[in-house]
Amino acid sequence: MSQSITNTLETLLAPRLADTALAFWQKSRDELTAGVSTHRFAALIALASRHAKRTPLELSPEEIDAIAELGVSIDMRGWNLLELLRVGLITARCDLNEVSFAEDFEAQFVYADEGETCALYRALALLPAGERFVWRAGEGCRTNMNNVFATIALDTPYPVQHFDDTAWNQLVMKSLFLELPLWRVLGLDNRRSQDLTRMVLDFAEERESAGRAINNGLWLCLGPHDNERTSALALRAWAAANSGQHAAIVLGLARCNLVAVAEQLGADSIDTSVTSALQAAQNGQTDNIHFAQLTADNSETQA
Amino acid sequence: MRFFDPHIHMVSRTTDDYQNMAAAGIRAVIEPAFWMGQPRTNVGSFVDYFATLVGWERFRASQFGIAHYCTIGVNSKEANNEGLAREALELLPHFALKEGVVAIGEIGYDEITPAEEWVYQHQLQFAVDHDMVVMVHSPHRDKKNGIIRSIDVAREIGVPMEKLVIDHNNEETVQAVLDAGAWAAFTIYPNTKMGSERMVEIVRQYGPDRLIVDSSADWGVSDPLSVPKTAHLMQERGIEQSAIELTCWQNAIDAYAQSGQIDVDELMRDPVIDQSQSFSDNSVLRGQQPRIDEPVQN
Numbered sequence: 001m002s003q004s005i006t007n008t009l010e011t012l013l014a015p016r017l018a019d020t021a022l023a024f025w026q027k028s029r030d031e032l033t034a035g036v037s038t039h040r041f042a043a044l045i046a047l048a049s050r051h052a053k054r055t056p057l058e059l060s061p062e063e064i065d066a067i068a069e070l071g072v073s074i075d076m077r078g079w080n081l082l083e084l085l086r087v088g089l090i091t092a093r094c095d096l097n098e099v100s101f102a103e104d105f106e107a108q109f110v111y112a113d114e115g116e117t118c119a120l121y122r123a124l125a126l127l128p129a130g131e132r133f134v135w136r137a138g139e140g141c142r143t144n145m146n147n148v149f150a151t152i153a154l155d156t157p158y159p160v161q162h163f164d165d166t167a168w169n170q171l172v173m174k175s176l177f178l179e180l181p182l183w184r185v186l187g188l189d190n191r192r193s194q195d196l197t198r199m200v201l202d203f204a205e206e207r208e209s210a211g212r213a214i215n216n217g218l219w220l221c222l223g224p225h226d227n228e229r230t231s232a233l234a235l236r237a238w239a240a241a242n243s244g245q246h247a248a249i250v251l252g253l254a255r256c257n258l259v260a261v262a263e264q265l266g267a268d269s270i271d272t273s274v275t276s277a278l279q280a281a282q283n284g285q286t287d288n289i290h291f292a293q294l295t296a297d298n299s300e301t302q303a
Numbered sequence: 304m305r306f307f308d309p310h311i312h313m314v315s316r317t318t319d320d321y322q323n324m325a326a327a328g329i330r331a332v333i334e335p336a337f338w339m340g341q342p343r344t345n346v347g348s349f350v351d352y353f354a355t356l357v358g359w360e361r362f363r364a365s366q367f368g369i370a371h372y373c374t375i376g377v378n379s380k381e382a383n384n385e386g387l388a389r390e391a392l393e394l395l396p397h398f399a400l401k402e403g404v405v406a407i408g409e410i411g412y413d414e415i416t417p418a419e420e421w422v423y424q425h426q427l428q429f430a431v432d433h434d435m436v437v438m439v440h441s442p443h444r445d446k447k448n449g450i451i452r453s454i455d456v457a458r459e460i461g462v463p464m465e466k467l468v469i470d471h472n473n474e475e476t477v478q479a480v481l482d483a484g485a486w487a488a489f490t491i492y493p494n495t496k497m498g499s500e501r502m503v504e505i506v507r508q509y510g511p512d513r514l515i516v517d518s519s520a521d522w523g524v525s526d527p528l529s530v531p532k533t534a535h536l537m538q539e540r541g542i543e544q545s546a547i548e549l550t551c552w553q554n555a556i557d558a559y560a561q562s563g564q565i566d567v568d569e570l571m572r573d574p575v576i577d578q579s580q581s582f583s584d585n586s587v588l589r590g591q592q593p594r595i596d597e598p599v600q601n
């Protein structure tokens with residue numbers, strides 16, 4: 001498995017690295033496959049910054065398909081080249097299943113700079129026996145650096161697979177606080193508990209009391225657990241909402257099995273984004289990806 | 304005008320400072336590793352400090368559209384705690400090779416003791432081994448002698464003079480540093496030591512080549528706007544624009560970009576708040592205006 005991950009990462013790296021950088025990758029990969037000391041591992045992760053910059057990957061559709069074939073349901077479109085190189089260096093290790101790796105991996109966090117920290121967290125979903133690193137991922141969620149937090153919260157299946165309810169709810173709530181694009185919290189579709197719904201509704205009411213707008217992503221986090229409060233919130237929010245927010249409310253209500261309320265609110269609308277959201281709602285097309293479009297005209301575009 | 308403050312201890316400064324600095328045109332800073340104002344008692348304290356320099360403080364600066372680089376080193380004061388200094392030196396390989404670490408520093412002499420000498424030499428050797436720039440802190444007492452000695456020792460160990468920056472110079476020391484071929488940096492302190500007025504005269508007398516202006520603002524009485532203020536005074540006093548640009552921006556870049564750790568092209572671009580750099584869909588830089596009114600969220 002890790003072999004095929006490293007191979008896939010290599011096919012992404014190869015066309016993007018200059019000759020000397022590619023040579024660095026190949027030599028390092030061979031070293032790592034053979035086994036390296038803790039110090040050497042750390043040095044290779046650090047030295048990667050001399051060979052790759054933080055340039056966006058701009059993955060092609062074929063490459064996205066190749067990543068999908070790994071069966072990890074990770075979204076690497078938000079990674080940069082330096083992160084890709086570093087994650088490649090991690091997965092190239094020959095002892096990913098061993099204690100030796102778990103110890104070395106954890107040690108990296110102690111000395112990691114900002115870019116390395118992000119790369120280390122990005123690697124989590126691609127490591128075997130991911131449950132070994134749950135505490136570490138929780139530490140990452142406690143960070144004050146939004147970009148570090150985002151590498152754990154967004155585009156990765158790690159949290160939904162490994163976090164307990166407390167940690168999961170905290171991750172969703174913090175994403176909301178930071179106005180991250182919630183549709184990129186993978187697994188949120190199927191993990192909206194009663195507790196989470198209550199926390200989100202409480203949060204929405206706090207925002208209202210403070211006279212602050214409700215982020216579109218909030219509607220993604222509600223489950224069908226408190227229809228009275230959810231409907232009431234939708235009714236209150238509708239009047240002041242713009243068209244993108246209307247669409248989010250419609251989809252959010254539908255996610256809570258409140259299509260009827262959505263229809264009622266949107267009945268008179270001639271706004272195309274509302275009518276198409278209603279249509280999607282009626283067809284049950286309300287999962288994360290349908291919120292992606294709504295973020296363009298909303299504060300949560302990029303936190 | 305845009306400015307580079309290549310010596311400032313931001314861990315001791317507030318977000319008000321960051322806002323004012325950004326508003327005054329400061330686009331990039333270098334934060335040298337130094338002491339905390341009181342002695343550290345264990346090596347873990349160094350670990351967390353160095354980690355802050357390459358992590359949290361860099362992030363904090365980015366929230367204000369300011370590029371943050373740092374130097375890593377064991378300072379001369381704490382070199383005198385020999386056991387601790389040795390342990391701290393073992394951290395060098397862990398931190399000094401990180402992205403955005405532009406030099407070994409600030410290192411050098413304080414009281415010019417044998418313990419300081421040993422720690423200084425050890426770090427010079429590390430810099431030579433890793434082809435790095437060196438930022439030298441010159442002592443407050445016996446300054447001239449200390450500076451000459453730090454240059455001689457660095458040369459002996461093989462530090463190329465163009466990779467050596469001697470900081471905290473004054474009228475008495477500048478000639479020796481320039482003659483050696485090193486970079487001469489000046490700390491502009493309000494009230495004491497070097498003031499902006501004296502700096503203007505030094506630039507007039509020596510010309511702008513290899514002179515660098517910085518604030519060294521820290522936890523003491525100091526001014527994080529020293530660089531822009533000095534630049535404006537130079538302007539008022541008729542110093543050529545090109546000389547101001549060199550001493551308050553370009554020379555620092557030329558000196559420290561030798562580390563390969565400053566992306567000069569990116570620095571030349573308009574400042575952006577880089578909050579989305581590592582998780583944006585398709586772009587690292589989005590060209591937005593600095594949101595210096597936005598607090599750091601947590």
Ligand SMILES: [Zn+2]
Pocket residue numbers: 310312335337409519
């Ligand atoms: Zn200093």
